[in-house]
Amino acid sequence: MSTGEEVKAVHLPAPRSSPENDEPEPEPRRGARTPRWLVPAVVAAVLALALGGAGLLFRVGELTNSPAAGNRALTDTEATTRVIGDVSSALGKVFSYAPTNTGATRQSARELLAGKAARQYGELFGQVEKRAAEQKLTLTTHVVRAGVTRLTDRGAHLLVFLDQVAERRGKPPVTTAAQLSVTAELSDGRWQIVDITSR
Template sequence: MGSGSRVTALLAAVAAMLAALVVIEIRAIDQIESTSTSGMPVTVGEATHRAGVGAAAAATQRALSYGFEDFDAQVDAATEEMTAGFADEYRRTTLEARDRFVAERTTQEVRVVGSGVVTASAGRVTALLFLDQYVAKAGSDPTVTPYRALATVVRDDGRWLLQDIETR
């Protein structure tokens, strides 16, 4: 066997070992993602927790964005993506702000500028959201305030529904 043949055989053996390691790693990842362990904060695959985080971000952005012109319609639309209990709490909270928003001609827009998973299971995801809040009032310069929130969504009939928002 010539030196060129030995190098080829050696490279083939190394390639086979690397392929075997990749297969073992993929199986290990699948095993971790399919195992529900109460001590692990994320017990589902990436697609599931990303879908939950995306739903939490979108619903939170809608829930925290409203203005004086169509305040009630925006609140109604936001509650369609919430659990019944959280929708009731949200309506009580926004009702307290409604008169002030209308009197001061205030518009508030919240944008999610970053997000990540905190905990995730097949039926519940808590996301850390980084938010920018833009507030405009008649006669005042607009302001931008960065803050963060923990948003929790739960699966209900194949949909993610907002169950809680904790601002920080």
């Protein structure tokens, strides 16, 4: 070849592959791949949220079905005030007497006490009547404070603080403080005391 001749480049077409060997071209990447360590962390977070939600629902169910949910002393002011008034009045009547008028006290006890409280009172009041007559003893009971610890449609539990003033003829009065746990039941529209425990 002489140096004077021009060299022409020949461009050959690229070989075509057969249809059987055709492979789809990979799609272009649209973003960065999620790191492998992140997948377990996301799954753990979702599980924690699900378990936390289930636990919260369980606690709500427990509170709804707990005894506290049925305690009207926490929600019903009118009913609470009524039972406190009825029980306080009853205690004042059955624990107050004069040496010449114990019959009125006994009659009040028949109307205002029931169950265990009525039985205990009946057993003890005979001794009280005898002592009141012998010692010319007058006892006056005042409820100082009372609170309802539990209240349902049919029953109530109360904590009662009271003062009792005992007077004997010719002697100065003596005041004694007492604390009682009282159980009452609603019967025929009125509260009756069914149990009294000294605290």
